[in-house]
Amino acid sequence: MDFSRESSNPNLNITFYTDNLDPVTEFELSDYLMLDGGVFEEDSSSQSIASSEKGLGGANEISGATSKTPIMQTEAREKKLEQRHRVAFITKSEIEVMDDGYKWRKYGKKPVKNSPNPRNYYKCSSGGCNVKKRIERDRDDHSFVITTYEGSHNHYSPFTVYYNQMPPNAWT
DNA sequence: CGCCTTTGACCGGCGC
DNA sequence: GCGCCGGTCAAAGGCG
Numbered sequence: 001m002d003f004s005r006e007s008s009n010p011n012l013n014i015t016f017y018t019d020n021l022d023p024v025t026e027f028e029l030s031d032y033l034m035l036d037g038g039v040f041e042e043d044s045s046s047q048s049i050a051s052s053e054k055g056l057g058g059a060n061e062i063s064g065a066t067s068k069t070p071i072m073q074t075e076a077r078e079k080k081l082e083q084r085h086r087v088a089f090i091t092k093s094e095i096e097v098m099d100d101g102y103k104w105r106k107y108g109k110k111p112v113k114n115s116p117n118p119r120n121y122y123k124c125s126s127g128g129c130n131v132k133k134r135i136e137r138d139r140d141d142h143s144f145v146i147t148t149y150e151g152s153h154n155h156y157s158p159f160t161v162y163y164n165q166m167p168p169n170a171w172t
Numbered sequence: 173c174g175c176c177t178t179t180g181a182c183c184g185g186c187g188c
Numbered sequence: 189g190c191g192c193c194g195g196t197c198a199a200a201g202g203c204g
Contacts, residue, residue, distance in 0.1 A: 106177055108196060121195070125175085134195095 088148040090138070102126065102153065104133055115139035129153050 108121035119136035131151040138144035 105175085107198095109178075110194065110196095113193075119194090123196095 086148065086150045088146060091145045091147065092143055102129075102131070112136055112139070117142055124151075124153060126153070126155055129155060 103125045104122035105125040106120055107123050110119050110121070112119045115137070117137040117139065119134060122133040122135065124131040124133070131149065131153050133150070134148040136146050138146060
């Protein structure tokens with residue numbers, strides 16, 4: 001299984017869920033880039049973790065370290081997020097493993113009942129960080145990928161650090 | 173040489 | 189109590 005990075009979907013929409021699986025919003029890929037998985041416990045300062053690195057391979061122009069999306073301005077989203085530490089995305093993409101700036105180590109794979117597609121389990125490999133991530137494809141329309149994050153990162157994403165080191169609107 | 177993927181086994185929870 | 193199911197572990201191998 002290797003997904004060539006070719007899905008050039010001009011309009012990738014991403015449905016965003018909280019742990020209640022309430023559809024919160026539909027985003028475009030560019031929105032996803034600003035999403036943060038860093039939902040922190042309670043309200044201890046919702047750290048914004050800008051995500052995305054190479055993400056959807058050729059699908060977008062953010063390949064490499066080119067993300068330039070302002071992360072502030074997701075407050076509404078963060079509000080939703082700070083409720084729990086579980087976040088699910090449904091993305092329409094050929095690539096399932098989107099690099100959000102963290103290092104993920106795969107620790108399991110399971111066939112999904114009622115679906116020909118397996119489900120993959122990832123863990124953040126950064127020290128002491130026990131964030132988990134689960135990726136599977138939609139059973140019906142396997143052009144959709146369901147990504148579920150669980151937990152809060154112990155540390156900032158390398159990218160977030162990068163962001164924080166930059167002037168607030170360096171990329172606008 | 174270190175880190176990562178792979179893969180089957182194992183485990184706990186839940187429903188019947 | 190048993191079997192299924194989803195989730196995790198851990199050994200082995202591969203790759204950079």
